Amino acid sequence: MSARLGIIGAGAWGTALAQAAARAGTPSILWAFEPEVAKAINETRENPAFLKGVTLDASIHATNDAADLSACDAWLVVTPAQHMRASLEAFGGHLKPGTPVALCSKGIERGTLKLMSDVLAETLPSAIPAVLSGPSFAADVARGLPTAVTLACTDAGAGEKLIKMIGSASFRPYLADDLIGAEIGGSVKNVLAIAAGIVEGRGLGKSAHAALIARGFAEMTRLAVALGAQRETLTGLCGLGDLVLTCSSPQSRNMSCGLALGRGEALADIMAARNSVTEGVATAPAVMELAARHGIDMPICEAVAAIVGGRASVDDAINALLSRPFTSEGA
Numbered sequence: 001m002s003a004r005l006g007i008i009g010a011g012a013w014g015t016a017l018a019q020a021a022a023r024a025g026t027p028s029i030l031w032a033f034e035p036e037v038a039k040a041i042n043e044t045r046e047n048p049a050f051l052k053g054v055t056l057d058a059s060i061h062a063t064n065d066a067a068d069l070s071a072c073d074a075w076l077v078v079t080p081a082q083h084m085r086a087s088l089e090a091f092g093g094h095l096k097p098g099t100p101v102a103l104c105s106k107g108i109e110r111g112t113l114k115l116m117s118d119v120l121a122e123t124l125p126s127a128i129p130a131v132l133s134g135p136s137f138a139a140d141v142a143r144g145l146p147t148a149v150t151l152a153c154t155d156a157g158a159g160e161k162l163i164k165m166i167g168s169a170s171f172r173p174y175l176a177d178d179l180i181g182a183e184i185g186g187s188v189k190n191v192l193a194i195a196a197g198i199v200e201g202r203g204l205g206k207s208a209h210a211a212l213i214a215r216g217f218a219e220m221t222r223l224a225v226a227l228g229a230q231r232e233t234l235t236g237l238c239g240l241g242d243l244v245l246t247c248s249s250p251q252s253r254n255m256s257c258g259l260a261l262g263r264g265e266a267l268a269d270i271m272a273a274r275n276s277v278t279e280g281v282a283t284a285p286a287v288m289e290l291a292a293r294h295g296i297d298m299p300i301c302e303a304v305a306a307i308v309g310g311r312a313s314v315d316d317a318i319n320a321l322l323s324r325p326f327t328s329e330g331a
């Protein structure tokens with residue numbers, strides 16, 4: 001019998017990953033938070049709430065019962081970062097010790113400033129932790145368009161097992177061992193994508209957009225290295241790769257949020273109009289608290305945190321960035 005994958009979270013990304021697993025020949029149990037989402041997937045082979053228009057493979061079985069995951073050989077966790085702790089706590093009794101658990105969400109827990117791997121270690125300490133992150137829109141992966149991501153795991157055997165379960169010609173995980181680098185890359189790029197959207201929405205031009213990506217990458221790398229990551233990780237798929245994707249396409253929820261802010265819409269109105277998650281909004285203040293704790297200068301992320309926190313208008317934040325003293329590029 002082929003290995004079975006458990007997936008926690010049936011939003012766009014969890015559902016797309018179930019499709020990727022199906023393409024790799026791996027059947028999956030997809031746990032949905034909402035009963036109507038599980039019902040729709042099982043009865044119509046579609047997830048109309050979060051991934052409309054994609055016909056889901058017959059090997060994907062949706063459930064609302066956490067106990068159904070106990071028979072799975074590996075788990076992917078794809079619940080929004082701010083709900084990660086509560087979700088994992090609910091699954092505590094159902095994990096076989098030594099099961100590989102790949103964290104696929106991108107964010108930092110507010111209040112505790114914990115990375116998702118810290119939350120996993122505290123809630124399911126017997127799991128083998130991994131992080132899956134990279135430039136990968138759910139809609140692209142679900143359609144089978146070519147995609148490459150980082151799969152970080154310090155246990156190479158467990159990492160290879162996960163890659164075998166989800167990898168295919170079109171969905172290509174690259175093995176790495178730096179979880180912190182992968183997590184900071186995925187978390188900070190969402191904050192920077194809001195900034196990139198603001199640049200576009202305010203009509204600041206492509207030169208400003210490119211400068212933002214380069215200086216944003218420097219901020220992301222500084223924080224990651226201060227937290228113990230390897231600098232090279234950030235130059236890979238889960239760092240620069242995802243930063244370029246998310247800062248370049250309004251298909252990104254974070255960039256589209258920034259676009260709307262740049263055009264003058266209020267954050268509360270933007271959020272009220274969507275049922276999907278925009279991780280950068282909650283991650284921005286958490287990133288700034290982490291940066292302050294480690295003495296790291298992150299002016300672009302600080303501008304985003306001030307805007308989403310209601311402490312600065314878009315124009316004031318832009319002016320503050322442009323008034324900074326000239327400095328050396330390596331600083």
Ligand SMILES: NC(=O)C1=CN([C@@H]2O[C@H](COP(=O)(O)OP(=O)(O)OC[C@H]3O[C@@H](n4cnc5c(N)ncnc54)[C@H](O)[C@@H]3O)[C@@H](O)[C@H]2O)C=CC1
Pocket residue numbers: 009010011012013014032033034050078079080081083087104105106107136137138139275276277279
């Ligand atoms: N959509 C994408 O293209 C990608 C998303 N991700 C990451 O995956 C994570 C999940 O995002 P999506 O699947 O896009 O979500 P989504 O925006 O499609 O759906 C929202 C999700 O939040 C869940 N949810 C709402 N309230 C909840 C609660 N109280 N407890 C638990 N779950 C709750 C919903 O059930 C649903 O699964 C995020 O961290 C995101 O950054 C990563 C790569 C690609």
Ligand SMILES: O=C(CO)COP(=O)(O)O
Pocket residue numbers: 106134135136137138190193242245246251252253254255277278279
């Ligand atoms: O992480 C993503 C692509 O890699 C998806 O980005 P958004 O959450 O901004 O849509």
